[in-house]
Amino acid sequence: MRTRKLAAATGTILAVCASLLAVAPTARxxxxxxxxxxxxxxxxxxxxxxxxxxxxHAHTWYPARTDQALKDIKAKGANTVRVVLSTGDQWTRNxxxxxxxxxAECKENRLICVLExxxxxxxxxxxxxxxxxxxVDYWLGVKDALVGQEKYVIVNIGNEPYGNTNHSAxxxxxxxxxxxxxxxxLDHTLMVDAPNWGQDWSFTMRDNAAGVFAADPDANTVFDIHMYGVYDTAAEVRDYLSRFxxxxxxxxxxxFGDMHSDGNPDEDAIMATAQSLGIGYLGWSWSGNGGGVEYLDLVQGxxxxxxxxxGQRLFDGANxxxxxxxxxxxxxxxxxxxxAPTAPGAPAVSDVTASGLRLSWPAATDDTAVTGYDVVRLDGGRETQVATSATTTATVTGLAAETTYTFAxxxxxAAGNRSPRSATVTATTARGSGTAACAVEYRLSDWGSSFNAEVVIRNRSAQPIDGWELVFAFPGTQRITSVWNARATQEGSTVRxxxxxxxxxxxxxxxxxFGLSGSSAGGNGVPAAFTLNGGTCSRS
Known part of the structure; x- marks a missing residue:
């Protein structure tokens, strides 16, 4: 959050076009x-x-509460606490x-300490x-308290280090x-927050993360996104996290929180997506919020x-x-x-439909016990986790008709050891109903080295579509320069x-x-195919 009073971010979410993240460099x-x-x-x-x-936990404002707060946070089941500290420039220096x-208190309570x-x-x-x-001056000034604690402490360099202006810096x-x-x-894992009050609506962190990671000679940097009103749909949450x-x-x-003055974050999607992708989350905040956002307290007083x-949702709810x-x-x-457990046996496919299938596999073995399985979809060199299971079966849904997928x-x-990956299995979903549930019209205005396009998406089904992602590929060397009424990213010729x-x-x-404009070195054309939320659309 911004400060103790946690004021809302200003400005609207801009339609920003950016390239996808480059592949991260190999760790040392x-x-x-x-x-x-x-x-x-x-x-x-x-x-x-x-x-x-x-x-x-806001230690810098409530230092007398910290010792008991850490005990209580651990008792609620947490494994990590992010502790608010002050450099002395705005509040009393810690x-x-x-x-x-x-x-020492974090270690006493068996909590990993993220210091920000x-x-x-x-x-x-x-x-x-x-x-x-x-x-940086502050961290080097308290270095004596940090050196030797690399097993227990992660240094979060600075909270939300830019607002909505000059964030390109x-x-x-x-x-x-x-x-x-x-x-x-300092040889600790470093954590870096996104700009735009931590929410990265400009995608500045997302699109420059690979370069920042490569600049760390220790290859030991973690990225930190804060999810409030900008992330009010499951599609937005999954899209952002999956790219990393x-x-x-x-x-x-x-x-993140369950509500906020700049919009209503989808906390269910944040927690479910974090669990499915195997990434961390830290709720804001234990207690002591003010300025009209007391609803973000996890416990009262x-x-x-x-x-x-x-608090009940975060500690005891689903995920x-x-x-x-x-x-x-x-x-x-x-x-x-x-x-680590042994690799599971090769998965087998059954119950194939136009939008889903069932996977089953021989169990892995472990010297203690296997506690769960993660199912991933493979796309070239990428892995996307699509299901978790406590048994040796899983159902995968949300697939496109007549499309070939590869899974492992x-x-x-229980200790967090992960097995080697199983052998892969490839399956093709069944044919759909015969009539596409969507149609796309791509109205091109071609000026040779530049172009505009109006893209119309028609819903041919009997149910409304709540949240969408349209994917298509340019036929040439087109590059997007601006978008309106949507947000888009481009990797190679593929646009999302x-x-x-x-x-x-x-x-x-x-x-x-929605509309888009762009440039091209070799003329322009109409994309050959469009998929909406994974399903193929007809062209109109």
């Missing part, structure tokens, strides 16, 4: 002794996959002795906010901050026995903390479970357009339209 050969990143995953000091499940005490400097919040728009360079400033911290002797996962860039949802509706958190292996002592399975044990809030619903029998 030798892993550090503490937390580290490998193949896009955050691993703890024991080399185990670590998925954050926890909350934020010095090295105070930071050391917080770290809050004074950067909304820099460039919030008048009192300071640049990332000030946060985020990339260079973040690279510089990482370089200074590494040169100053597919690019093998580590990401965590470092803040720092009293763990008085959870709010938001909640109590059901999904796993403690970091560093707290299990020496000699803990370090053996991983096994997990997602609705805006005002074009989200396509009525039964109705239509919506």
């Amino acid at each position: 050969a030798a892993d550090p002794a503490g937390f580290h990143v490998r193949d896009g995953r955050l691993l703890d000091a024991g080399g185990k996959d670590f998925v954050m499940r926890g909350v934020n 010095g090295a002795a105070d930071v050391a005490h917080v770290v 400097a809050h004074d950067t919040t909304g820099y460039g728009e919030a008048g009192a906010a300071v640049p990332l360079g000030k946060a 985020w990339t260079g400033d973040t690279k510089t901050a990482i370089a200074r911290l590494r040169a100053g002797g 996962v597919n690019a093998k860039l580590p990401i965590v949802v470092g803040e 720092f009293d763990a026995s008085r959870p709010t509706a938001w 909640g903390i109590r059901a999904t958190a796993r403690e970091a292996s560093v707290f299990s002592g020496t000699g803990g479970d370090t053996t 399975v991983y096994a997990r044990d 357009a997602v609705h805006e809030s005002w074009t989200r619903t396509i009525p039964a029998g109705g239509s919506v339209s």
Whole structure:
């Protein structure tokens, strides 16, 4: 959140066109002794996959509450706490002795400690906010409290380090901050927040994350997105997070709530998507919110026995903390479970329909016990998790008719060890009803080296479409330069357009339209095919 009073972000969500993330660079050969990143995953000091499940606590404003709060947060099932600290530029500085005490309390309660400097919040728009360079000065100033704690502490350089203005400077400033911290002797996993008050509606972090990761000589940086009103649909949540996962860039949802003054975030989708993709989330916040956003308190008056509706949802609801958190292996002592399960047997396909299928596979084995399986869809070198199961079967839905897919399975044990991938299986979905449920008209205005296009999507079904993604490929070298009434990204020739809030619903029998403009080095043409939410549309 912005500050203790948590004011709402200003400005509207812009229609931004950007290229997809580049493939992340390969991590260095030798892993550090503490937390580290490998193949896009955050691993703890024991080399185990670590998925954050926890909350934020405003230590800098409520230091007398911290010791009890950490005990209560752990009792609720969390494995991580993100602790708000101050550099001294906006609030009372948390010095090295105070930071050391917080770290000791986290360790005492078997919690991983994500420490964040809050004074950067909304820099460039919030008048009192300071640049990332000030946060770097702070971390180097409390270095004595951090060195040697790499197994237990993640350094979140600066909270929401740009508002909605001048956010393009985020990339260079973040690279510089990482370089200074590494040169100053901090070998911890670093966490970097997105600009735009943490919500990255401009996609600045998303589209520059690979370059920022490559700038870390330790290859040990995690990206932090804050999901509030910008992320009010499941499609938006999954699209944003999946792009990082597919690019093998580590990401965590470092803040989110069940409502907010800038819109209504889809907390169910955030938690479900994080669970399905195996990424962390940290709810905002334990207690003490003010300025009209008291509804974001997880408990009333720092009293763990008085959870709010938001607290009950986060801790005890579907995909909640109590059901999904796993403690970091560093707290299990020496000699803990370090053996991964064997690979599951080759999956088999049954019950194929036009939109789904059933997979089954021989069980994996483990020296303790297999606790679950992750089903992934393979697309070239990318993996997308599409289902989880506690048994040796899973149903995959939401597929397109007459389309070929490839799947594989991983096994997990209670310690977080993940097996090698199973053999793959390929299947083709059945033919649909014969009449496409959607039709697309692409109205091209071609000027040779540039073009405009109006894209009309018609819903031919008897049910409204609530939320959509249209995918198509340009036939030549066209590159998008602007979009209106939708948001779009382009990778190579492939374009993915997602609705805006005002074009989200396509009525039964109705239509919506969006426009785009672009450039081309070799003329322009009409895309040959369109898919809407995975289903093939006819052209009209």
